[in-house]
Amino acid sequence: MIPRPRMLAILVGREARRLRKNPSALLLLGLLTAIAVLLSLSRPGPKPQMNCWVVYSEASPWTDLLRQRAANNPRIRVVSMAEVKSLSGFRVYPPHDCVIELVGQVSNLPAPPEPDQNGQIENLPHDQKINLRFLYPGNDPNVIAPYLQWFWPATAEHFGSTAPFAATTLPITGTSCGAVMERLKQSSITELMTEEFIATILLIIVLFVTCCHLQVSFTSQDRERGTLTALVLTPASTTELLLSRYIFHLSLGWTACAVIIGILRPVAFAHPLFWVTTALASIGLVSVGTVMAALARTQAAAGVLSLCYMLFGGVIFYLATKFSAFGSLKDASFESYSLPLLFLSLKQNLPLEKAPGLINLAGLVAAWTVAASWLFRQRGWR
Secondary structure, eight states, X not given: OXXXXXXXHHHHHXXXXXXXXXXXXXXXXXXXXXXXXXXXXXXXXXXXXXXXXXXXXXOOHHHHHHHHHTTTOTTEEEEEGGGSXXXXXXXXXXXXXXXXXXXXXXXXXXXXXXXXXXXXXXXXXGGGSEEEEEEXXXXXXXXGHHHHHHHHHHHHHHHTTOOOEEEEEEEGGGSOHHHHHHHHHHSOHHHHOSHHHHHHHHHHHHHIIIIIIHHHHHHHHHHXXXXXXHHHTSSOOHHHHHHHHHHHHHHHHHHHHHHHHHHHOGGGGGOHHHHHHHHHHHHHHHHHHHHHHHHOSSHHHHHHHHHHHHHHHHHHHHHHHHOGGGHHHHHTSTHHHHHHHHHHHHHSOOOGGGOTTHHHHHHHHHHHHHHHHHHIIIIITO
């Protein structure tokens, strides 16, 4: 039976009237919004001082000289590429730091040619040059200038004025979205206390409250009182009952998320990944709430199930960082994909086709939705 808009409007209005009689839920949503307002009004802390990494592929007298020159400067670190963590072929550096990469065989270089009478130097083949990569954070390449003022004199001291270099300058933030994912996994809470991270946590809490907790509370309350059975006996079909609950809780969750993002990160409104991830995460949480409400006989039992689901997810996420055996269990939850995707969508405008784990998230949400629909039809209204 095709859902009737008139019947859906009546059922959604019924859910909205029930929300007005639940002051605790409204108070919690208001509190989360107030936190977002306070964060937006707070002064941003001072940016950490930028360090410079000088990374070489092969040790040589030149790199030894650079290491000696950097010994008295705590902001400069000269290390081998083997000491730098890599992810999917990309080296992952700390945020806000700049990098000078020395790529190529530097220990057996031919003697650099002398300039001719016009001061010009004969071009060397590309495979005989040292490849330099200057990587800078943010959008301003000039931030690396103070470290270049240290690097070039030390280099000229070793090579003279005829060093065979092939140099490129690139923004470090555009190397790989995997670096952002790796930072999210490995960094401590104090390192991650950025506006994007706090906004991600607030969004997850809002979606859980509006799409899962309230869904569990309202549905189990109707079951306990026999209201759902009475509704099934009315002209409203089971499909309309279920769809109206999805529409109400999704609308409530999306509205609350839009308010928080409008306060903390308005630029994310233009990021398609943010809307797609929010939609999938909210649908998944409504489906989880429907499953729990269908399994629990009483409202108290459903509330305990909701709390256990949240705590169980947190424990699994923690254990997955300590024991690899829990990694598969963590990957089976759609939260393991929705949280980092939300973080990425707030941090940058990543194309959907490059979003890591988006297909997995959609597949898990679809499975939960099918299971919730089947279970609600079988026993959710009884």
